[in-house]
């Protein structure tokens with residue numbers, strides 16, 4: 001079990017006026033009743049950060065560590081971290097995770113000293129999931145609130161509730177009942193894992209299209225050196241007339257990907273014909289993100305570019321990824 005920080009590890013600090021990450025991996029595992037009866041656990045304190053401050057290099061280091069644990073004979077790996085970026089970190093790690101053994105990520109919505117703290121139960125459920133033979137071959141899994149989610153679909157649907165995580169569209173992978181995960185379906189279709197980055201991580205902008213917006217921010221991002229832009233577009237992939245025009249001027253310069261800013265659902269591809277709708281944006285050279293959320297589209301674009309896909313081949317790489325994952 002490797003710890004990265006987050007609420008699951010936080011205790012009160014008078015100086016900071018709130019909770020901050022302090023507990024290490026050994027302290028976390030010791031706080032879980034019955035954990036030692038479930039598995040023999042090796043711990044490592046990898047980082048002690050609020051999850052918004054985790055970076056790509058922290059995550060690649062965690063990935064290396066996780067691969068080393070499997071190579072050394074572990075049957076699964078659990079990482080603990082903050083929940084704020086969990087849907088992003090799980091997805092990014094999943095793009096690179098090449099082993100059949102499960103990599104399970106968990107956290108907590110309530111800090112350890114709070115009444116009803118959920119960290120110990122989540123950690124126990126995560127370890128049980130990592131040890132379960134049916135968890136193999138499913139890539140990176142997120143376990144929260146006795147529910148197992150696929151990295152591909154999971155998102156944080158509530159800022160503070162214990163039942164914060166949802167898997168819109170794809171559905172949850174499993175629920176834990178009496179300590180055992182019950183998987184509802186076979187494993188998900190997964191694309192080939194990406195090769196490790198061969199260059200510096202690119203800056204990819206995520207710009208939300210909003211009412212009265214002509215897309216100026218997207219252009220400012222490109223002028224500032226961002227190598228690609230993901231638009232969290234309205235509805236099924238729509239922007240205003242002015243924004244559409246702007247996208248037409250950007251696509252010869254950088255890849256532009258259209259995702260939906262809605263909490264669930266796919267971009268359309270052949271429904272709306274007006275200026276600024278998906279058909280028009282595709283004609284202007286933008287790529288349609290399909291079912292992938294805007295947050296995850298940004299990470300897919302980032303990871304593809306980092307692992308050697310050139311900008312001109314990005315559209316094809318995105319399409320292949322969607323076909324391989326069947327969505």
Ligand code: ASP
Pocket residue numbers: 005006007008049050051052081082083084085107108109
């Ligand atoms: N702000 C915290 C973090 O992401 C929230 C959490 O851990 O649940 O680090």
